[in-house]
Amino acid sequence: MVILALSAIVGASKVTTPYLNGLSSRDDAERFQQLASYVLLSTGTPSNWGQSSGTFPSRLGLAKENSEQNYELDIDKVTRLNSRNIYSLIYSQIWDALGATDVAFQLEVRTLFEVSIRLASNSTRGDQTSYEFEITTKKSGMPISTELCGYVAVRNFVNKTASFTSSNGIGSFTIGIPNWISGAALFLVTARAKTNPQIVSFDIYSFGHNSQTPLPNGTFTSLSPLAYVLKASFISSGTEIMSASIFTFNYNFSLAEKAAGVQSKEYTIPCILDSSPMVMVLTGHNASTSFAEWVPYPQLPLQVGMDFSQSVAGSKIVTQSHIVTINQALYEVVTKWGGTV
Amino acid sequence: MFDRKGQIRIIEAFLAVGVIFSALLISFTFPASPDLAKQKSLAQVGMQALMKLDTNGTLANLVEGQDWTAIKESLDILLPIGVAFNLTVYDENRQQVNLQPIRNSNLLGHESVSVQYICATRNQVVQLFLLRLQLAWTT
Numbered sequence: 097m098v099i100l101a102l103s104a105i106v107g108a109s110k111v112t113t114p115y116l117n118g119l120s121s122r123d124d125a126e127r128f129q130q131l132a133s134y135v136l137l138s139t140g141t142p143s144n145w146g147q148s149s150g151t152f153p154s155r156l157g158l159a160k161e162n163s164e165q166n167y168e169l170d171i172d173k174v175t176r177l178n179s180r181n182i183y184s185l186i187y188s189q190i191w192d193a194l195g196a197t198d199v200a201f202q203l204e205v206r207t208l209f210e211v212s213i214r215l216a217s218n219s220t221r222g223d224q225t226s227y228e229f230e231i232t233t234k235k236s237g238m239p240i241s242t243e244l245c246g247y248v249a250v251r252n253f254v255n256k257t258a259s260f261t262s263s264n265g266i267g268s269f270t271i272g273i274p275n276w277i278s279g280a281a282l283f284l285v286t287a288r289a290k291t292n293p294q295i296v297s298f299d300i301y302s303f304g305h306n307s308q309t310p311l312p313n314g315t316f317t318s319l320s321p322l323a324y325v326l327k328a329s330f331i332s333s334g335t336e337i338m339s340a341s342i343f344t345f346n347y348n349f350s351l352a353e354k355a356a357g358v359q360s361k362e363y364t365i366p367c368i369l370d371s372s373p374m375v376m377v378l379t380g381h382n383a384s385t386s387f388a389e390w391v392p393y394p395q396l397p398l399q400v401g402m403d404f405s406q407s408v409a410g411s412k413i414v415t416q417s418h419i420v421t422i423n424q425a426l427y428e429v430v431t432k433w434g435g436t437v
Numbered sequence: 438m439f440d441r442k443g444q445i446r447i448i449e450a451f452l453a454v455g456v457i458f459s460a461l462l463i464s465f466t467f468p469a470s471p472d473l474a475k476q477k478s479l480a481q482v483g484m485q486a487l488m489k490l491d492t493n494g495t496l497a498n499l500v501e502g503q504d505w506t507a508i509k510e511s512l513d514i515l516l517p518i519g520v521a522f523n524l525t526v527y528d529e530n531r532q533q534v535n536l537q538p539i540r541n542s543n544l545l546g547h548e549s550v551s552v553q554y555i556c557a558t559r560n561q562v563v564q565l566f567l568l569r570l571q572l573a574w575t576t
Contacts, residue, residue, distance in 0.1 A: 129478055165492065167485065208514050236518040241510070291507040292495055295514055416478055417517045419489045426489055426515070 128414045128433035131196060135203075136167055136418055136429060140193070146172030147323040149183040156193035168421040169429075171394045172322055174205055178398040180391075182320040182329065187401060202401035202432040205394075207297035207373075208419070209235040211242075211287045215303060216268070224272045225305065231259070231267045233287050233297070239265025242287040242297075245345050248273060249377050249388060250281040250305050252339045256348060261287070278306035279386030284375055286345045294371045294426045296345065300390055307386065316382055319391035324365040325354060326376050326391070337361060337380040345372035365393060371424040394422050404432050475574070479520065480550045483572045486515040487554040494559040500526055500534070500566050501558050509539050512570075519576035521547060527567040534566065547573035 140157030158177075160170040176184050185193075194201070216228045227248075233240045244259040246269045253273065261267035273281065281303050289295035302310050318329040328337065340351040340363050347370060351363035368374060374393045381387065404413050413434040420429050490496040490511055499508050512522055523540040527533055551571045558564045 125475065125478070129481070166488065235514055238513065238518075240514060289511070289514060291499075291511045292490065292514075294489070294492065294495075295511070417482055419482075419485050419515055421489065421492070 124412070124433075125414050128199070128431075129416060131194070131199070131201075131433065132416050132418065132431045135194070135431075136169065136420060139170075140173070146170045146174075146176055149322060152185065152189055153193045155195065156190060165421065167418060169427075171423050174398070174422060175322060175393065175395040177203065177205070177400045178395040179400065180314070180318075180320075181322065181395050182318060182327065183322050190400065199433055200402040200404075201434075202399065202404055204397070204399045204430040204432075205420075206397040206428055206430070208295050208426055208428050209233060209240045209242075209287075209289070209297050211285055211297045211299040213283060213285055213299050213301040215301065220275065223276070224274045226270055226272045227283070227303075229269045229271070229283060229285075229301065231261060231269065231285055231287075232265055233261045233267070234265045239263065240287075241265065241290050242267075243290060244269070245286045245288075246271065247284045247343050247348060248281060249284070249339075249341060249379060250277050251279050251379050251386065253277050254341060254348065260290075273305050275306060279304070279381070280307065280310035280379070280388040281305040282377055282388045282390060284343055284377070284390070286343070286372055286375075288345055288372070292426075294421070294424065296372050296425045298373050298375060298392065300375070302388065310387060311385070313389050315389075316380070316387045317378060317389050319376065319378065319389060321365060321376065321391060321393040321395060324367060326351065326363040326365055326393075327360060328363070328378055329360045332382060333359070335380060335382045337378055339377075339379045341377050342366065342368070343375045343377065344368050344370040346370050351376065369424070373425060374423075394427075396427065402432075402434075404434060476548070476550045479572050479574065480552050482516065482520070483522070483550070483552045483570045484554065486512060487552070487556075487568060487570060489515060491554075491556050496568075497556045497558045497564075497566065500556065500568075501560075501564065503534070505535050505537055505539050509541065512539075513541060516572070519574060521549075521573045521575045523571045525569045525571075527569070529565050529567075531567070542575065544571055544573050547575060549573035 135156055137159055138157030139159045139161050140153045141155035143161045145151045145153040158169045158173045160168045175181055178184055212232045214230045216230045218227045233242045241263045242261045244267055246257045248255045248271050257269055259267050259269050283301040286298045304310055316331055316335050320327045342349050342351055347368055354364045355362040375390055377390045379388045413432055416431045418429045420427055521542045521544050523544050526535045549571045554568045556566050
């Protein structure tokens with residue numbers, strides 16, 4: 097009798113365990129949803145932790161202080177999640193501030209669609225070289241029709257042009273650069289969806305104008321924007337800055353120097369009312385090598401947290417997507433949660 | 438006498454075990470309840486997309502101008518890939534305003550959720566519109 101009763105209990109528990117686990121997983125999904133909403137809707141503690149490089153949050157929240165709309169994030173709080181920024185938080189600080197020590201997570205902030213630039217051709221005529229670029233705008237392969245604004249920057253030379261991508265998501269630019277200058281050049285394209293000016297994206301193409309192909313971004317300087325100040329830390333001695341500029345969809349300005357040290361410089365970033373990412377470009381040289389380096393503000397795209405691509409097969413990962421506003425432009429935040437213990 | 442009682446107890450026990458297992462088997466033959474968290478998350482994504490589109494009155498302007506293509510293209514960008522949607526716009530009298538469908542694919546055969554959103558024009562004569570967005574995961 098006892099053996100029968102025990103075997104019945106064991107059998108019943110064996111059969112029901114997967115079902116009960118499934119129920120608890122549903123609770124996990126609900127909980128992860130709440131956690132993501134909390135991170136994106138609350139300002140965190142202290143509420144202005146983003147602006148001060150020496151302040152670390154005791155409670156994580158990315159929302160902008162005194163915002164009038166939901167899911168509006170603080171430009172500096174988001175920027176401090178990017179590990180390339182010298183003022184960034186490390187994963188353990190973010191994890192502690194989240195307060196849920198039994199979960200692993202990943203947070204990704206990116207533009208809502210992608211822009212890609214391809215150099216189609218170049219030709220020299222007289223005293224200038226013409227470059228033809230092909231621009232593609234799409235979201236996961238789906239073409240997006242956009243308005244485009246292109247800037248080319250070489251040393252102190254800046255030129256602005258406009259174009260568009262049609263319904264097939266393809267457009268082009270032809271730009272001319274005078275041959276009396278030479279060095280590392282950048283071609284920056286900001287794109288804005290024709291249907292909604294808040295949906296924006298950008299891409300940057302680096303090339304050599306009458307010179308060899310430039311070294312990768314970040315070779316000469318480490319650029320870290322925070323609280324509307326750009327800090328440029330020189331990686332090697334002998335680095336000279338020739339120009340510092342800021343570009344948005346509608347505007348471009350030279351940056352005013354705020355402070356200068358032996359191995360660094362600081363520039364004031366103007367508060368520009370434009371639904372657009374801001375891209376700062378520094379041109380200069382180190383010995384005979386010229387460079388043009390850049391950083392966007394907010395410093396995107398970024399991915400912080402656990403790398404779930406290395407997860408054990410079959411482990412449950414909950415992915416959520418949110419649309420957020422940063423500096424009047426719309427971005428996508430993707431959160432991944434998993435590994436409950 | 439005791440042997441008979443014992444035999445009956447054993448039969449009772451077997452019956453009890455049988456009842457438990459048959460109850461479990463029957464419970465597993467019922468279809469699983471929908472994943473409510475996933476559906477709730479989808480509804481939240483849809484509501485957020487409409488809210489963000491309505492920032493600065495863009496959505497109401499597009500509805501007033503009957504620019505259904507622009508609304509469809511905006512939702513294509515704002516909603517995640519793999520989400521099918523169908524948007525219906527009603528006026529204050531519950532009359533359907535959009536005469537052409539605003540959707541990216543057919544929702545038939547997919548478990549869908551629905552969110553409702555009210556938007557208003559920012560003119561001197563305010564017009565109200567009720568937007569009903571149906572969403573479903575296709576992947």
